[in-house]
Amino acid sequence: MGLLSRKDAKLITDPLADNNPITIQVLGICSALAITAQLKPSIVMAISVLFVMGVGNVVISLLRNLIPSKIRIIVQLIVVATLVIIVDQVLKAFAYSLSKELSVFIGLIITNCIIMGRFEAFALGNGPWKSFLDGIGNAAGYGLILVIVGFFRELLGSGTLFGFQVLGDPVEKTGLYAIGYENNGFMVLPPMALIVVGIIIWVQRSRNKDLIEEN
Amino acid sequence: MAINTDKNSYTIIFAIVMVVIVGSLLAGFANGLKPMIKANERYEKQQNILYALGVNNNEGANDVVFIGTDQVEEEFKTYITKQLVIQGDQVTEDDQAYLIDISKEENKAKKADYQRRLPLFVANLEGEELYVMPVRGKGLWDAIWGYVAVDKSMTVRGVYFDHKGETPGLGAEIKQRYFMDDFTGEKFLHGGAFKGIEVAKGNNDPKNEDKSDNEVDALAGATITGDGVSAMLRKDIKLYVPYFKTLNN
Numbered sequence: 001m002g003l004l005s006r007k008d009a010k011l012i013t014d015p016l017a018d019n020n021p022i023t024i025q026v027l028g029i030c031s032a033l034a035i036t037a038q039l040k041p042s043i044v045m046a047i048s049v050l051f052v053m054g055v056g057n058v059v060i061s062l063l064r065n066l067i068p069s070k071i072r073i074i075v076q077l078i079v080v081a082t083l084v085i086i087v088d089q090v091l092k093a094f095a096y097s098l099s100k101e102l103s104v105f106i107g108l109i110i111t112n113c114i115i116m117g118r119f120e121a122f123a124l125g126n127g128p129w130k131s132f133l134d135g136i137g138n139a140a141g142y143g144l145i146l147v148i149v150g151f152f153r154e155l156l157g158s159g160t161l162f163g164f165q166v167l168g169d170p171v172e173k174t175g176l177y178a179i180g181y182e183n184n185g186f187m188v189l190p191p192m193a194l195i196v197v198g199i200i201i202w203v204q205r206s207r208n209k210d211l212i213e214e215n
Numbered sequence: 216m217a218i219n220t221d222k223n224s225y226t227i228i229f230a231i232v233m234v235v236i237v238g239s240l241l242a243g244f245a246n247g248l249k250p251m252i253k254a255n256e257r258y259e260k261q262q263n264i265l266y267a268l269g270v271n272n273n274e275g276a277n278d279v280v281f282i283g284t285d286q287v288e289e290e291f292k293t294y295i296t297k298q299l300v301i302q303g304d305q306v307t308e309d310d311q312a313y314l315i316d317i318s319k320e321e322n323k324a325k326k327a328d329y330q331r332r333l334p335l336f337v338a339n340l341e342g343e344e345l346y347v348m349p350v351r352g353k354g355l356w357d358a359i360w361g362y363v364a365v366d367k368s369m370t371v372r373g374v375y376f377d378h379k380g381e382t383p384g385l386g387a388e389i390k391q392r393y394f395m396d397d398f399t400g401e402k403f404l405h406g407g408a409f410k411g412i413e414v415a416k417g418n419n420d421p422k423n424e425d426k427s428d429n430e431v432d433a434l435a436g437a438t439i440t441g442d443g444v445s446a447m448l449r450k451d452i453k454l455y456v457p458y459f460k461t462l463n464n
Contacts, residue, residue, distance in 0.1 A: 066218070068226040075233065082237050089244055093251035096259065096284075104380070169275070 004133070011133040015141035021114045022145040023201045024211060028114040032146055033193040035105050039162055042150030044091075044098055046143025048106060050136065052083045053115055057135030060123035067124075076119045077110070084109045114142055149196045157187030258284045260313050261291040264347050267362035267375040268338050270294055277392050295347075297337040301458050303330040312336070317351050317451075318358070333454055338364070345372055348455050352447025355439040356380045359389065363452060369403040369459055371412070376444065386440030394434060400426040409456045411449035414441035 004012075021027045035041045059079050060067075067075050088106045091099035099106065109115070118138050123131040154160055159167040159177075168175015170183060186192055205211045219225060262281035265271065270290060272280040282290050298312035312334040324331035336347040344367065351360040361376035374395050381387040388394055401412045405427075415430040416438065423431055433441045 066220065066229065068220045068229055070221070070226055071230060074230075078233060078237055082241060085241055086244055089248050089252070092255065093248040096252075096255035165275075 008130065008133055011130060012137035012140070015134075015137040016144060017141075017204075018208065018211065020141045020145065020204075021117075021138050022142055022197065023204055025114075025117075027117055028112050028142050029194075029197070031105055031108060031112060032142075032149060032197060033190045035102060036146055036150040036153055036193050036196075037157065037188050038154045038160075039147070039150040041098065041102055042146040043143075044095070044102065045105065045109075046139070046146050048087045048091075049109060049112065049115070049142055050139040051087060052080065052109055053118060053135035053139040054132055055135075056080055056083055056115060057118060057123040057131040058128045060119045061126060061128045061131035064124050072124065073116075073120075076116060079119075080110050080115055114138055145197065145200060148200060149193055152196055153187045153192060156184050157192070159183050255284070257314070258287050261287045263375050263377065264313060264336055264362050265290060265294060267347050267364040267373045268294060268340060268345060269364070269373045270340075273392075279390065279392055279395075294338045294340065295336050296339045299335045299337060301333040301335055301455070306458070317349050317360075321351070331454070333458075335455065335458065346455075346459075348452060350447045350451040352443050352450065354378050354381045354389075354443040355386050355437075356382070359440065359443055359447060361444075361447070363398075363448070365403065367459070367462055369452075369456075371398045371401045371403070374398045378440070381440050382437070385434065386437040388434050388437060389440060389444060394431075397423040397431040401429060401431065402427065403452055404456070404459070405429075407460070409453050411445060411452070413445045416441075 015021055018024070022029065022032055031045060035045050056079050060076060063075070084107065087109070088099065091102070091106065118135060122134045126134070151161070155166070159165060159170060165175075167181065168177045170177050220229075262284075265282055265287065266279070270282060272278075272282060274280070281287070297308055298310050300307050300309045300312050300315070313336065315332055315334045317334070320331045320333075323329045334349060338345045338347060345364050346366070347362050347364045349360070349362055351358065353359065357379035359376065359378040359381065361374055363374050364372040366372055376389045376395055378387060378389060381389065398412060403409060403412070410429050413430050414433045416433045418428075418430050418432045420428065420430070421432045
């Protein structure tokens with residue numbers, strides 16, 4: 001037996017692929033569109049959500065028998081908001097330029113539907129360890145898509161990765177640019193994030209026909 | 216004993232306990248991290264001021280790279296020789312002048328009996344005296360601000376603009392090199408009279424080769440942000456004109 005039982009492992013691996021919060025449940029799209037123009041903010045956002053969801057799910061799960069059902073949504077909101085403010089403050093203290101770049105979107109983690117969704121659907125009914133795995137799994141599934149989208153948008157839109165020019169210098173015309181390649185400025189704009197997410201959904205469903213909904 | 220979580224009294228007690236715990240947790244975090252956040256804000260101002268002067272780590276043609284936070288304080292001391300505060304006719308030196316909150320000053324100045332404090336940074340760049348002025352105004356959605364570096368005759372040597380929430384790809388482009396670099400060489404003073412620099416749409420000079428027309432080429436799709444930049448320069452730079460006149464006499 002490994003570190004995790006098969007059932008526990010499924011809690012992590014399921015949201016990465018066959019039950020991905022973005023491509024299958026189509027949650028958390030707003031931030032996926034907004035911050036994926038570059039790879040670095042995508043990764044920071046993914047890590048932030050990972051922290052908020054992992055800890056948040058555990059807290060909610062520990063409190064699940066104490067939370068009065070009448071005010072459970074408010075309690076969930078307070079837990080998310082607290083964690084998000086902590087993330088925001090820590091970023092401001094240790095990664096100032098990054099926190100400026102992400103600006104309102106860190107605050108908007110509070111409204112990320114995936115988080116409230118997992119609190120309500122999973123953490124309120126399961127133990128802390130399972131909830132932790134579920135939170136990490138879903139956040140990782142979300143982060144994975146964010147990073148994939150960020151990778152393609154930065155590469156094709158700006159010709160860079162993490163700010164490094166990987167395709168050559170567009171001004172000096174070196175590398176790919178020497179043979180007439182141009183950056184696609186449209187990739188930097190939010191609509192292309194939607195199209196990239198659409199392409200990921202398409203690829204995923206054509207590989208696994210079970211995911212296609214019947215009308 | 217199972218707790219009856221449906222009772223109103225329980226709900227209220229739960230809410231109160233929750234708020235107290237969360238409140239003290241957040242207060243603790245905010246207090247602990249405050250010095251670091253304050254330092255970052257300070258560095259940012261110094262970086263912006265130095266950027267307007269042309270002291271930066273730019274390499275490529277489109278780069279906007281500041282001096283690193285580990286060096287900025289030292290570089291700031293090297294280049295900025297004096298920090299002045301102009302209040303009416305009085306000019307005093309104050310090495311904390313860069314921390315003056317100019318939006319607060321502007322609000323206070325609305326009262327008739329208050330003379331607004333204007334920070335001015337005097338820099339020495341390769342033997343020449345340059346002056347950096349902060350400006351602040353309104354864009355389309357929220358505040359825009361920046362720093363303008365000029366020489367003695369109020370000819371622009373460099374600018375830095377930033378914004379809080381302009382539209383990405385449109386108004387947010389004011390912090391791009393191709394827009395900011397256009398300002399260099401434009402003049403605020405014409406025969407002793409102040410004239411602003413307009414972000415002009417109908418400008419027949421997109422490469423901005425004419426440096427005496429007091430116009431720079433506007434950004435497509437960002438009319439209101441551009442007008443905001445024009446208004447901000449007109450309003451705030453004008454306040455410094457009397458000081459520059461005393462300099463030139």
